[in-house]
Amino acid sequence: MSEKYKLTYFDAYGKGEIIRILFAAAKVEFEDHRFKVEEWPKISKEMPFGVVPVLFIDGQPLSQSGAIMRYIASKYGFAGADQKEAAYCEMIVSQLDDVFTKLPWFEPDPKIKEEKTEAVWKESILPSMQKMEDYFKEKKRDYFTGEKLTYCDVVMMHILIQAQIDCPQRIKTLPTLCALRDRVKEVDGVKEYLATRKVCPA
């Protein structure tokens, strides 16, 4: 019997959207439980470690977005062909997570936020992504870590969709990664999800 899934997260992209996109790519149904910010203190107490996202698998909670992402990817064939490829997927995704976490997500002053955002892109994000661009360009293949779509490609797509909306100038030196983004956008399941999902600022 197949598993029943419920994802509990804010009504935002944050660390939850990638999981929603992965379910779409896998064409697996799940209950998309989105709560409002005001509900957070109550919800937090119900979660195993007080954090979200949490994926309930047949009612059993699993937290930590990386663990959830890798679990769904492994189960539904998006985690690479072997352990080595899985490790490289995780390396890229974690590296992106490390540099994107530095962005001033919660800065209230828009001017300061913009300045800090520019600085993080210039000093942290672009140096890492340029190396990824150069590596991927050399490989001359459809997907980043191997011959098939993995969750690494899905993360790359999500990041670059947002970057295209926020400031396309920033990613003009990453054409091969942008081509990958556009390829993943067309993947069956992902395409339909992107066309109908709620659009969030972040």
Added chain:
Amino acid sequence: MPHYKLSYFDIYGRGEMVRLLFAAAKVEFEDERFTREQWKETYKKTTPFGYCPVLYIDGAPLCESGAIVRLLASKFGFNGANTVEEAHIAMFNGALRTMYVRLPNFDVDEQLKEEKTRVVYKDHILPLLEKIEKKFSDKKAEFLVGEKMSYADLRLMQYLIITERYDASLLAPFPNLVALKDRCRNTDGLKQYLATSKICPF
């Protein structure tokens, strides 16, 4: 067996888990440790993204400590019996890391550092350990996830040893986790490593 070289600072930081896995698996590896000056001058530019630790497997670099830990854990049998267990192991590992990385390891002012440390234990670490103690004592098993020792148990052991050295009385409410810590540190491989490895503040 491939040739392994771990390249990291001469501290625990994000490298010690990797060293512990090699010890638990009784697999030899080259433990390259450098100073901050050596990092800036020589090593940083040789890494894939300018960060460490890096694991060289027959000379090919893999970075991001999570990717390295999970690859070795999978190869050496410390990553659970199936993907659900893998996910729960990652969950415990992530939850522990999230709280312990808040410790003010780099603070220079001793008094401020002590105050901050007390607050981090009180507000973050001890509440988490309480939740894990409850789950673990309900489970009535030898290890956090599944039937065998996993890297989640190693992570818990590593952190509880650090807490024990700081103030052992903090662990008094968690007898089952303390028993687990001691069970792990006495396993073959780890016992010898812990008896001879360099003791670092973090």
